[in-house]
Amino acid sequence: MGPETLESLQKKALDEVLASYPAKVAKNRAKHLGVDTPDGVKGACDTTRSNKQTVPGVMSQRGCAYAGSKGVVWGPIKDMIHISHGPIGCGQYSRGGRRNYYIGTTGVDTFVTMNFSTDFNEKDIVFGGDKKLKKALQEIDELFPLNNGISIQSECPIGLIGDDIQAVAKVHKKETGHQTIAVSCEGFRGVSQSLGHHIANDMIRDHVMPDTSFRKDFDSTDYDVAIIGDYNIGGDAWSTRIILEEMGLRVIAQWSGDATYKELAIAPKAKLNLLHCYRSMNYISRHMEQEFGIPWIEYNFFGPTKTTESIRKIAACFDESIQAKAEAVIAKYTAMTDAVIAKYRPMLEGKKVMLYVGGLRPRHVIGAYEDLGMEVIGTGYEFAHGDDYKRTKEDISRSTLIYDDANEYELEEFVRKLKPDLVAAGVKEKYVFQKMGLPFRQMHSWDYSGPYHGYDAFAIFARDMDLAMNSPVWDHTKAPWDKEVEGA
């Protein structure tokens, strides 16, 4: 299939999907969908409308601000307790599904996989929940004396009933001397998870950054860096950290996968902030740049090509000793990743992939697939902004269908029309495509595998893609008594 054919197929698929919509929806969705190519004139990556209201009544894959704050940014901070403040559901549905790994004694000095809820009842809605919250904070401190702070993650009702959680947090902090942070990340705010990330970043800016207690006696080196925007899904930050340390850098903080409060507080001591998930933590990176003069750079540790590029980019910010070590690291691991590619590429070459994820992955993982000879022909974000799409242009390798805030109907139709060999998206989509006989990988949770960041992780990525693509189970879908239909 030549590039023209692919592009025309993509445009056709797009037109057909739009044609099936009611006029008002078609008009709206047309702005969120497009096709772009790596070179030449501005395409969908420049024009795609994003970060807008979801069309009501469609099966959107988007989450909410609470998910962005509690689920993504705050939740992984392991030695703090994060209260899901409001009714019981939100905390329960978001418990233990994200795989942001951490080391600690859960329930004693770390708490990530637990679910703390104020379990609102009707009385709390009618009379307000501030008293209950105050009591909840006291009970937590009594039962979990080793917690290093509490964050209050607001669910929808809090902002609607006029509770003053900021005041409750402030009083508790004053009375106990313990960090207590109220986050107004009610689910109805904004249009997706994205505003939740921003609100969460702002609360870190306002409450954690001014805390100098851990910075006072911190012994800095010239090589101190912080990993920002890595949630340690399946251990991603650990397989990143090992590379940075081998380069001669000292990772003083991980934000926020496997993070402790102290790592948040000492991050302003870094000489350089390394930003992986731009979408969810660019805000705090910019703040640290303005407030503390810490430069930040984006990097991409998916697949050896991008990892190597990123290592050189990071090393270029330091002296020659780091650059020399970086080259040694690249040489050391490239032998291994070359062997991985030699092993798996023949089985994966030319296979077409469609992606639909959030954050950084819709663009960042493209390189890893392309390293294996796989061709990404469609990608999209649940909650991106214009700057994410602009950045996507640099990562696409061929004519690519771009879809913003795609709903299940669109994804299904695009897949039917473009016939990829692999779909990589989230759990809600997984079984839809598997029913259609298509291999699928969850790209939020790494489908219970991972890590996928760094060189060692690429070996896992390659193995997992081969596992998905070449498992014998896909051959069983067609029964032996089903006759081959011509042209089907």
Added chain:
Amino acid sequence: MQDVENIVNGQKLFLKPEYQEVLKNKKEFEGNMGSINPAKVDEIQEWTKSWDYREKNLAREAITINPAKACQPLGAIMVGLGFENTMPYVHGSHGCVAYFRSYFTRHFKEPTPCVSDSMSESAAVFGGLSNMKDGIRNCNALYKPEMISVSTTCMAEVIGDDLNAFIIGAREDAEGELDNTVITHAHTPSFVGSHITGYDNMMKSTLEQLSEGVEKKVDAERINIIPGFEPYLGSLKEIKKISKMFGDKIIMIGDHEEQWDTGAGEYKLYSGGTKLEDGKTAINAKATISLQKYSTIATAKTIKNKWKQGYETCNPIGLSGTDAFVMKLAELTGKEVPQELKNQRAKFVDAMQDSYPYMHGKKIAIWGDPDFLLGMVSFLVEMGSIPTHILCHNAPRKGWEDDMKAILAKSNRAAECNIWGGKDLWALRSILFTEPVDFMIGNVYGKELYRDTKIPLIRIGFPIFDRHHLHRYSISGYKGGINLLTWITNAILDQLDEETKAIGETDYFFDAVR
């Protein structure tokens, strides 16, 4: 570094010495007590196992820790998916729907269709009417449902949206597009009750609204069966099989079995479900049997008081529960118990008599929804086990505890059994450390209790995310009883092997025959 011939994922990768070094070095920058003073962690950990900690833990009034319940719309969605060609529609924020869909999908390993009308800040200020008008119409155009089953999130409830008026408004504005679409609706505030309350509210509303305008004409052979919030799809199948033996007009109302059990080869948005016609004529039945009394409290009122219909509750989990259900069907249909069921019963009892030495006298902690617990505890008592701790986070205020006590009264070890209504799983942790048991029966959230207390967890309940295919089995009926018996007995035997496998120490008891 990875060995290309033996690539390992995180489980083993991070055990490699170079990664252990990384994790060790990270501690220098960490602030959790385990990185500063591990002895202190040990000390506090020991304290959390104590009676002193238990007293403080169980005295909690404000913070819930590790709950064993979810919120109303989750149950409402299950009702919607129990009717044919029905799209559950949640009036509120789409974040909630993302959560509901993920939750069910992780349990069933199946797609879960459900839409929302994506209310956000402007809706919070102006109300969600325009979202509803657009949303219902778009949902209808895109997914072509026969019925849209509308429930609400807490956001819509707090701002006081009036569903009935909104739906009338949506219909009026739809230029006739919605004329052939049934729209049922229920308020399902998350801050009242739990997921079973949502099931109840949606079922009640669905039945009332479907039967609106239907002229009541009693069909003496028609019996409705409402399964309740039933995560075991095999149970639905089994109940339908048993019912079929008594007649063709025994119809399950809210039959979500096939929606979450579809085959490979083709993706269909809708699968199976109660026919809308059967929902409309439910009012004409001679009687309705609810298999979950406490998931249908409000629904019962409609059936008994509005419909003046016979209303029965059965709980066909375990032997006596199934017996009562079978006898109720015999009574209502005037038919003899069929030979096939007599055989099934005899085989179940035979299996119980084969395995009783292992379950007998075992102390068991169990948690879950109210009706699940009534059925399961009844079975445990029938087997001679001791349901030492029965924890029901969403325990109904009225009646449930008395029902449970009546079941426990059949055990000669009733004095050792404790009922913990309204308590969460962090409370259970303290209870287990201070008054230990031999086994636990519960959902995936027992996994951490297992890690902490080392008490083996037998996964029966909802949700179960970390084991596959259990939901396909029945826990109801005589055949479902054999499944329960198999799972529990073999878990006990696995544990016996585990405890006796030390070579040269305990393995004299590592028997080949048990």
